Amino acid sequence: MQHEMRGADIVWNALRKGGVSRVFSLSGNHIMEVYDAAFGNGIGIVHVRHEAAALHMAEAWARLTGEVGVALVTGGQGHTNACAGLPTAMAGEAPVLLLSGHAPTTELGMGAFQETPQVEMAAPLTKAAWMARRAEELGADIARAMRLARSGRPGPVHVSLPTDVLEARAAPALPEEAEFLARPMPLSPDSAAAVLAAIHAAERPLLVCGSALNTPEGARARAALARGLNLPIAIMESPRGLNDPSLGDLASALRRADLVVLLGKPLDFTLRYGAAAPEARFVAIEPDGQWIDRAARALGPRLALVAPAAPLAAAEALAALATPHRNAEWGEWARMAILHRPESWAALRNRPGGPLHPATLAYALQEHLVGETTLLMDGGEVGQWMQAILQADERLTNGVAGAIGAVLCFAVAARAARPQGRVLACMGDGTFGFHMAELDTAVRHNLPFVCVVGNDGRWNAEYQIQRRDYGEARAHGCDLGRATRYDLVATALGGHGEFVTCFEELHPALERAFGSGRPAVVNVLIEGQPAPSLRRA
Numbered sequence: 001m002q003h004e005m006r007g008a009d010i011v012w013n014a015l016r017k018g019g020v021s022r023v024f025s026l027s028g029n030h031i032m033e034v035y036d037a038a039f040g041n042g043i044g045i046v047h048v049r050h051e052a053a054a055l056h057m058a059e060a061w062a063r064l065t066g067e068v069g070v071a072l073v074t075g076g077q078g079h080t081n082a083c084a085g086l087p088t089a090m091a092g093e094a095p096v097l098l099l100s101g102h103a104p105t106t107e108l109g110m111g112a113f114q115e116t117p118q119v120e121m122a123a124p125l126t127k128a129a130w131m132a133r134r135a136e137e138l139g140a141d142i143a144r145a146m147r148l149a150r151s152g153r154p155g156p157v158h159v160s161l162p163t164d165v166l167e168a169r170a171a172p173a174l175p176e177e178a179e180f181l182a183r184p185m186p187l188s189p190d191s192a193a194a195v196l197a198a199i200h201a202a203e204r205p206l207l208v209c210g211s212a213l214n215t216p217e218g219a220r221a222r223a224a225l226a227r228g229l230n231l232p233i234a235i236m237e238s239p240r241g242l243n244d245p246s247l248g249d250l251a252s253a254l255r256r257a258d259l260v261v262l263l264g265k266p267l268d269f270t271l272r273y274g275a276a277a278p279e280a281r282f283v284a285i286e287p288d289g290q291w292i293d294r295a296a297r298a299l300g301p302r303l304a305l306v307a308p309a310a311p312l313a314a315a316e317a318l319a320a321l322a323t324p325h326r327n328a329e330w331g332e333w334a335r336m337a338i339l340h341r342p343e344s345w346a347a348l349r350n351r352p353g354g355p356l357h358p359a360t361l362a363y364a365l366q367e368h369l370v371g372e373t374t375l376l377m378d379g380g381e382v383g384q385w386m387q388a389i390l391q392a393d394e395r396l397t398n399g400v401a402g403a404i405g406a407v408l409c410f411a412v413a414a415r416a417a418r419p420q421g422r423v424l425a426c427m428g429d430g431t432f433g434f435h436m437a438e439l440d441t442a443v444r445h446n447l448p449f450v451c452v453v454g455n456d457g458r459w460n461a462e463y464q465i466q467r468r469d470y471g472e473a474r475a476h477g478c479d480l481g482r483a484t485r486y487d488l489v490a491t492a493l494g495g496h497g498e499f500v501t502c503f504e505e506l507h508p509a510l511e512r513a514f515g516s517g518r519p520a521v522v523n524v525l526i527e528g529q530p531a532p533s534l535r536r537a
Contacts, residue, residue: 028074030101055085076114228322264311372421405434
């Protein structure tokens with residue numbers, strides 16, 4: 001007779017079989033059995049200070065390692081806190097598994113402790129959500145969830161774990177390793193040939209992709225395809241869409257394009273539902289039938305070709321067959337449009353004094369991105385300046401969902417995923433306030449990184465909207481403390497802090513921060529500038 005074990009032990013066995021090596025978690029009553037089962041299972045736990053932070057860390061871990069990122073939280077309010085991170089992971093196309101403790105099945109509908117409609121809450125924000133029902137099925141539940149999270153366009157999946165299911169004993173039957181992996185969704189040879197034929201038939205083709213290809217594997221596939229076609233590939237993962245400063249004057253390239261290939265990129269608000277390329281036909285390489293239907297409704301006869309496929313598989317298949325496009329002049333023009341930055345910015349390099357212009361800060365930071373560097377940038381106005389100027393081989397932003405605050409959590413996970421090299425996180429003072437307690441998580445787990453806070457003393461994005469739309473006299477509710485010492489938060493929690501008031505102090509402060517070997521905050525007083533506009537006249 002096969003040895004029985006607790007459901008909680010089956011959960012860990014299934015995660016390990018699915019290739020999980022790290023879990024981001026905050027403990028609580030409903031998952032105490034899971035924590036007890038964690039002893040000796042070989043999977044590390046990063047214990048965080050807020051459940052949403054666990055979700056954000058799991059997302060960054062997934063995007064940097066190729067594993068499914070796992071967040072483990074308690075039920076009730078623990079689950080609701082974690083749900084706040086789901087839209088960022090969903091829009092970021094990251095394979096994430098949210099495991100939440102749950103009231104026991106035997107007490108449902110009776111007013112159990114923290115009984116909450118967890119599945120119903122998570123379902124609209126995930127690819128799938130359900131409650132585990134039987135201990136003997138937990139292995140299959142975990143395998144199914146991980147497979148769904150990875151398949152097609154990746155995204156988060158939720159499974160609620162009732163306490164009685166975790167405590168029950170059952171035979172530890174686990175699916176085969178293949179059941180934990182993505183369901184293959186290749187680009188067929190005929191579709192690949194048709195897509196490449198459409199690209200070569202066009203005079204001014206342009207390729208755009210989404211966050212699913214901003215992974216190490218995705219970056220390699222994008223680079224190979226861009227080289228093969230001798231065409232740029234724009235990765236659109238900003239809520240600012242055509243105003244994403246990291247894409248320069250992409251808007252002009254789209255206006256001139258006669259073909260746009262959506263390489264797993266949804267036709268959404270970032271592309272103005274197709275209006276951004278008014279003269280172009282479209283090719284949609286898309287794993288999600290709903291997005292195909294939406295593209296068909298928005299584009300009508302301009303949707304020239306649809307090819308069902310997962311983004312990474314499609315990019316790899318096209319790269320293997322790609323040949324240079326005949327219009328090399330167009331390829332170079334489009335490439336330079338994306339790289340465009342105003343010449344006037346050069347005057348902001350090394351500008352003395354303070355508060356610093358955000359561009360002055362960014363140019364200085366670039367000098368410290370040496371060797372292997374993982375760069376993480378949050379939203380807001382200062383974040384847009386960082387995204388416009390800073391370059392690194394590996395970079396993550398707060399993503400299409402546009403919710404600020406995730407990037408400090410991303411940095412913790414990034415250091416766990418990248419023990420060597422530098423990890424730099426850039427954000428504004430508003431953003432820093434969301435998850436500043438995770439500096440404690442970084443200290444406790446010895447996960448050092450440098451966090452640069454651009455401190456302009458306000459919620460500047462909202463202030464700029466108010467000023468533009470309603471006038472300076474009606475701008476209100478956006479002020480933060482101008483001289484707030486965010487650096488002292490780091491030192492109070494056991495990290496390293498630096499306070500920078502002028503350019504002359506910046507480089508020495510950054511050197512000390514990177515050299516400290518601790519989680520470090522460099523609090524820099526900056527001008528409250530609006531985000532840059534990179535469109536050429």
